[in-house]
Structures are given as C-alpha cells and as structure tokens.
Amino acid sequence: MSRPTIRHLALYARDPKALAQFYCEHFGMDLILADPEGNHFLGDGYLTLALLKLQMAGEAPVGMNHFGFHVPDAARTCSGLSAAGIEQPALRASKRPFAEYRAIDLEGNWFDLSEHGYGIEV
Template identity: 65%
Template sequence: MHQTDETNPAGQDSGQQIRALWAEMARGWAAGDAAHFAACFAEDCDFTTVRGDKPSGRNGIEAGHDALFRGPYAGTVLDARVVEVRFLRSDLATVEAESTVTAADGESLTSTHALAVVERTADGRWLIRAFHNMVPAPRPADRAPAASDSTADRPTARPKLRHLAIVARDPGALAEFYTSVFEMELFHRDPDGSCFVSDGYLTLALIKHRLDGETPVGMNHFGFQVEDTASTSDALVAAGTPKPAERFSDRPFAEYRAMDPEGNWFDLSEHGFGGPRPPSDAAGTGN
C-alpha cells in the first residue's frame, strides 16, 4: 500500500527533505546555475523532457539547462511545487510536482507537470532517480456528452485534422484577438512569444516571425492526429510523397513533418497537439 509523507512512519522529515529538493532546483534556476540545479538529480537519473528528449544523467541535465539559462530562459524564475509524495519504501518514493516558469516581468511562460522517483542514498540524502516532465492539456468544463459526441458510428482509426499554424508578426496580439473574440483558450506560450490557443478541438499555433528568417508570415502548416505514425508514413510513401521526417523542434506538439504532392507541409502526431480535450475525448483516451 502506498503511503503519503503524512502517514509514513518516518515520513515527516523525509517528506520535508524531498520537498527541499524542489526548492533547491528553484534556487539553482533563479541563479542561472545549471550545476546547482542538476545536483538534485542522481548521476544516472532517467530524465525525460516535455519534448521527449532524454539527456544522459546528471551531466546531460546540467548541459541542457545551462543552454536554457543562457538562451530562452535567461533571467526567468521557476516556481516548483510538490503536489504529493507517496512512499513505496522508507527510502523510495514517487513525487508529483508542478512547475511554472515566469519571466522577469512576471509573465508566465509555461507550466509543466512532472512525475518523479526519488531515493535516499547511503549517506541519507534524497536524490531524484527518474523524472518525466510534460505540458498538461487544460480540460474544458465537464458536461454530459451529446449524442453527436459518440465515436460508436465512426471509424476510430480515421486521421483527424487537429492543428493549424500561422506565422505571425505579433503572436501575443493575435492570441488576444482569438481568445477575446472567439473564446479560444491560451494554453501554452513559448519563450520567443509564440502562442498556442485552442477551441477545445483544434489547436492554432501562432508562431513568432523571425526577422532574419526566410519564412513568410501567414498560413504555414497544418497537422493530423493519427493512431499510428508508422502506418501513415507507409501510406504516404506508397502515395509517392517523401517519407515523413522526425521533427527536431523546441515544441512538444508533433512528432513528424510530412509533405503532400504539391509541397504543402503538415505534421503527424499520435499524442495530439495539446490544448483542451474535445468533448468526445473527455471519457476516452484524449490527446
């Protein structure tokens, strides 16, 4: 039986020590000190980022965060909150934690949810042995599903158009337009100002235009959510289009980039594109 730190026989002090790890991470982040931040993790920590990247242990975590502190997250603050500690043994526990990254002007840039495994070492210290981070998708208000929401009468394997992307000069202003006029929900903001909004079914990425880039403003690409990217890739190749390429991007909302016969780009994703779950997904697998 799992026990919270409040009911674990020797858990009060242990729970406080575990929470202190997240406080140390926040102090290291605020100082822009990647070594301080990474010291909370075991040398061989299994760390997964929101993009699905897996840096190699503590050294990889330090290197990755050093790049963040010198780049898009320079001068930011991490608000790290432990939600729950559950002891598996007196020296082993799982931790649910939430974090918000805030810019120097107080603007919230992104929020994440993490599940971690922590272990007490032989010298009595607690370190993080595994850490899986994610960007949570906000849920719409609960409601009873309407008859039109049922998936019983339509193929579950049919790809769904779930994503559009626009390159914008002022993503923040466009996000304000779509949220105020069409009641869309802003659910993610990149450090460069790119904004992601959703109507509960379709996500709209408002990507910051780079003045030194060649990509024009306006419609850029769209995206399909599919059940199996491998089989969809095979179908695309059979149709005479290039094999979809894995996306190496700082955005966590798609896995592959493909092209139709006329050269139009689109994304493929199994896990979805973020944002609130559509009503038909509320009781199912969702994004």
C-alpha cells in the same frame, strides 16, 4: 479515433502575443501554451491554433504555414505515405509538444503528424 483528423493550423505572426489576445477576446479561444520563443498555442476545444513567431531573417511569409493531423498510428501513416511516393516524413527538429513528424504533400504544402495529440482531447 477511426481516421486521421486535422487538429491544428499554424500561422506565422509578427506579434503572436497580441494575435493570441485577439483570438481569445473575440472568439473565446483559450491559451494552452506560451513558450519562451514567443509562440502562442490556442484551443477552441477541438482545434489548436499555433501562432508562431515570425523570424524576420527567415524566408517564410506571415500567414498560413502548415496544418497537422492527429493519427492513430504515426509509423503506419508514415510508411503508407512513403509507399505512395510521398517523401518520407521526417522527425520534427523542434521540441514543440504538438507534432512528431513533418511531411510535404504533392503540391508542396507542409503538414504535421502527431500520434499523441495537440493538447486538446475530444
């Protein structure tokens, strides 16, 4: 990998299971993981689509939540972002296997950083 690549998109969904079935049936995506919290992770051979269970008590709307980069060196990427004046990326609080760090860009968009990848290797 010579440069960071966008490898996942995450959507909040009211019914991740039904939405996963929709994407699998109509777009040929494969189910990678369905976790105990009700989140479903799909793949198309390159991109991972994370369908996250919307918590009605939360403040996040249904739809786009964040995207994620697969990077060759997470520590170097985090240092570079911090040196450029971006808030220091933080270790992800969740145990999800697809991202180690969460960061926020200049416009307030959330993105993840993963050195180990998103469950699909090209």
